[in-house]
Amino acid sequence: xxxxLFDLTCANQRIFFSPYCWRTRMALRHKGLxxxxxxxxxxxxxxxxxxxxxxxxxxxxxxxxxxDSWAIARHLDAAYPNAPPLMADxxxxxxxxxxxxxxxxxxxxxxxPLAVPAVFEIIAEKDKSYFRESREARFGCRIEDVSKDFxxxxxxxxxxxxxxxxxxxxxxxxxxxxPDYADYILFGTxxxxxxxxxxxxxxxxxxxGTWFARLLNAHDGFARSAARAAG
Amino acid sequence: xxxxLFDLTCANQRIFFSPYCWRTRMALRHKGLxxxxxxxxxxxxxxxxxxxxxxxxxxxxxxxxxxDSWAIARHLDAAYPNAPPLMADxxxxxxxxxxxxxxxxxxxxxxxPLAVPAVFEIIAEKDKSYFRESREARFGCRIEDVSKDFxxxxxxxxxxxxxxxxxxxxxxxxxxxxPDYADYILFGTxxxxxxxxxxxxxxxxxxxGTWFARLLNAHDGFARSAARAAG
Numbered sequence: 001x002x003x004x005l006f007d008l009t010c011a012n013q014r015i016f017f018s019p020y021c022w023r024t025r026m027a028l029r030h031k032g033l034x035x036x037x038x039x040x041x042x043x044x045x046x047x048x049x050x051x052x053x054x055x056x057x058x059x060x061x062x063x064x065x066x067x068d069s070w071a072i073a074r075h076l077d078a079a080y081p082n083a084p085p086l087m088a089d090x091x092x093x094x095x096x097x098x099x100x101x102x103x104x105x106x107x108x109x110x111x112x113p114l115a116v117p118a119v120f121e122i123i124a125e126k127d128k129s130y131f132r133e134s135r136e137a138r139f140g141c142r143i144e145d146v147s148k149d150f151x152x153x154x155x156x157x158x159x160x161x162x163x164x165x166x167x168x169x170x171x172x173x174x175x176x177x178x179p180d181y182a183d184y185i186l187f188g189t190x191x192x193x194x195x196x197x198x199x200x201x202x203x204x205x206x207x208x209g210t211w212f213a214r215l216l217n218a219h220d221g222f223a224r225s226a227a228r229a230a231g
Numbered sequence: 232x233x234x235x236l237f238d239l240t241c242a243n244q245r246i247f248f249s250p251y252c253w254r255t256r257m258a259l260r261h262k263g264l265x266x267x268x269x270x271x272x273x274x275x276x277x278x279x280x281x282x283x284x285x286x287x288x289x290x291x292x293x294x295x296x297x298x299d300s301w302a303i304a305r306h307l308d309a310a311y312p313n314a315p316p317l318m319a320d321x322x323x324x325x326x327x328x329x330x331x332x333x334x335x336x337x338x339x340x341x342x343x344p345l346a347v348p349a350v351f352e353i354i355a356e357k358d359k360s361y362f363r364e365s366r367e368a369r370f371g372c373r374i375e376d377v378s379k380d381f382x383x384x385x386x387x388x389x390x391x392x393x394x395x396x397x398x399x400x401x402x403x404x405x406x407x408x409x410p411d412y413a414d415y416i417l418f419g420t421x422x423x424x425x426x427x428x429x430x431x432x433x434x435x436x437x438x439x440g441t442w443f444a445r446l447l448n449a450h451d452g453f454a455r456s457a458a459r460a461a462g
Contacts, residue, residue, distance in 0.1 A: 091407030095326060098398035098405070105393055106337070162336055167329035174329070176322030 002036050003028065004060035006048050009039040010122040014227040017119060017195040019103075019111075022188030022223075023069045024057040027181060029219035031076050031083040035059075042127040069188075070100065073181050086181035095174065096182040102163075103189045110157045111193055112139065113147035118196035122229050154201055161208060168207040172214065179215060187215045187223075196229050233267050234259065235291035237279050240270040241353040245458040248350060248426040250334075250342075253419030253454075254300045255288040258412060260450035262307050262314040266290075273358040300419075301331065304412050317412035326405065327413040333394075334420045341388045342424055343370065344378035349427035353460050385432055392439060399438040403445065410446060418446045418454075427460050 005025070008018035016025070016037065028035045040047065040056055051058040051067035059066045061079070066072055073086045073096075087093045116135055120143050123131055132143055139146055147153060158165075164174070164186060173179040174186065190212060193201050202209045216224040236256070239249035247256070247268065259266045271278065271287050282289040282298035290297045292310070297303050304317045304327075318324045347366060351374050354362055363374055370377055378384060389396075395405070395417060404410040405417065421443060424432050433440045447455040 089407060090402035091405075094398040094402035094405055094407070097401045098394045101394040101397040102333075105390075159336075163329045163332040166332040167325040170328045171321035171325035174322075174325055176320055176325065 001062060003033055004036045004038050006040040006056045006058040006060070006065075007037040008056050009041065010229075011124040013039040015122060015195055015229055016226065017115075017122075017192060018056060019189045019192040020055070020069045021057045022191040023181075023184050024059065024072050024188075026184040026188060026215070026219070026223070027069075027073050027076055027086050029222050030086060030179070030181075030184065031080050033076070033080065033083070041124050043130050069185075070097075086184075088180065092175065092180055092182070096180070096185055099174065099182045099185045103185060106160050107157070107189055110153065110160050111189070113153045114150070114157065114199075114201065115193045115196055116146050117143055118193070118229060122196060150199070154199075157201060158203075161202075165206060165208040168211045173211065179218065183211075183215065187212065191223065191226075194228065195226060198228060198230060232293060234264055235267045235269050237271040237287045237289040237291070237296075238268040239287050240272065241460075242355040244270040246353060246426055246460055247457065248346075248353075248423060249287060250420045250423040251286070251300045252288045253422040253426075254412075254415050255290065255303050255419075257415040257419060257446070257450070257454070258300075258304050258307055258317050260453050261317060261410070261412075261415065262311050264307070264311065264314070272355050274361050300416075301328075317415075319411065323406065323411055323413070327411070327416055330405065330413045330416045334416060337391050338388070338420055341384065341391050342420070344384045345381070345388065345430075345432065346424045346427055347377050348374055349424070349460060353427060381430070385430075388432060389434075392433075396437060396439040399442045404442065410449065414442075414446065418443065422454065422457075425459065426457060429459060429461060 005021070005028070007016050007021050007025070009016050016022070045054045048054070048056065048058045048065060048067070051065035053067035055067070057069055057072060059072045059075070061075070066075055077086050085092070087096050120128070120131060135143055167174060171177070174182045190201070193199075202212055204210070204213060236252065236259070238247050238252050238256070240247050247253070276285045279285070279287065279289045279296060279298070282296035284298035286298070288300055288303060290303045290306070292306070297306055308317050316323070318327050351359070351362060366374055398405060402408070405413045421432070424430070433443055435441070435444060
């Protein structure tokens with residue numbers, strides 16, 4: 001039975017931009033698993049109600065809805081032990097969990113101005129009032145005022161990424177000679193601004209930029225072939 | 232020939248408090264290497280001039296001075312390949328480098344108010360004017376004004392440590408079932424406030440606290456037996 005992924009999308013259902021869905025998308029490709037992407041909009045909470053949550057990714061496996069990108073990654077390793085592991089051992093889980101929390105606490109606040117206004121531009125009409133109200137309540141300002149100075153915001157992001165950039169001077173991937181879920185967490189996070197904006201955030205010549213390009217090209221260029229907003 | 236370590240110390244030469252020296256101290260114990268600690272004061276730049284630098288740790292190996300805790304760790308793995316590795320492979324180097332830069336950019340600014348005034352209290356008289364002048368120029372205020380609200384500063388540190396705390400819910404050490412240099416970098420960083428202040432920064436019941444206790448006890452309780460300031 002083919003796996004299905006409730007996958008956040010935009011008005012024309014061509015761009016998939018959720019940083020959490022991208023973690024799961026790359027995880028599925030890493031495991032060599034085919035999946036059907038089910039385009040999903042913010043207001044379609046009823047379609048994922050069985051998962052017990054209100055956010056995607058939600059994986060449908062054997063007729064069961066599984067919410068939460070971390071739980072999905074753990075499920076995939078448990079259900080497909082003969083496929084390449086996303087997290088091979090306790091050290092790999094510790095690395096991925098460190099990266100996950102670091103992305104949530106350090107990178108996300110800096111990505112908001114770089115991604116949220118661009119997301120608002122591309123989402124479906126039926127999503128717009130939900131998105132505006134929920135985000136304006138969260139950020140305490142109008143979506144149009146979330147970004148104030150693109151260059152300064154980009155610089156702040158690059159500065160915050162220094163630990164990863166420095167790590168990638170020592171190794172092709174955070175996990176060593178091949179990527180694991182820690183890499184996909186950070187990569188998925190950065191696919192958020194990448195898919196919704198034509199602006200390049202990361203110097204392609206830098207260690208972080210060459211790592212990002214390797215992951216765009218990984219798994220037969222899966223992420224490289226993804227649609228991006230034209231801006 | 233016994234290894235020697237130029238090791239930052241205080242007026243009575245009993246407390247060793249440098250976060251960078253602690254990384255090297257733990258690294259030497261991890262490798263099972265005996266070493267002689269050479270108490271060193273901030274103003275004794277001439278004693279480490281051969282290293283090419285002005286800061287400790289400086290390791291003396293085969294009559295040669297080696298500066299910089301990262302370079303020393305790499306040297307120890309290269310020079311003692313049959314002893315337990317500090318960084319076994321590219322993945323381990325990437326992890327340690329990530330932690331090193333994260334400590335430098337995220338944790339150090341938050342540790343300054345928790346450690347610097349306490350350091351000033353215990354250092355040798357001959358170090359005091361150098362320390363005051365260099366630190367006040369760096370921080371832009373008097374040493375007495377670096378800390379404004381201990382509880383708030385401690386809370387900010389604990390919050391910044393969340394990625395590590397979450398990682399340690401997945402694994403006993405950042406490196407898995409046993410510590411490696413990534414663990415020693417973070418541990419050494421936290422030995423800075425630990426040695427200069429009797430205040431406990433980290434909840435001993437938390438995942439981070441139990442990890443810290445395990446490393447205090449590691450290598451025959453080497454760090455546990457270290458002298459601390461009485462406050």
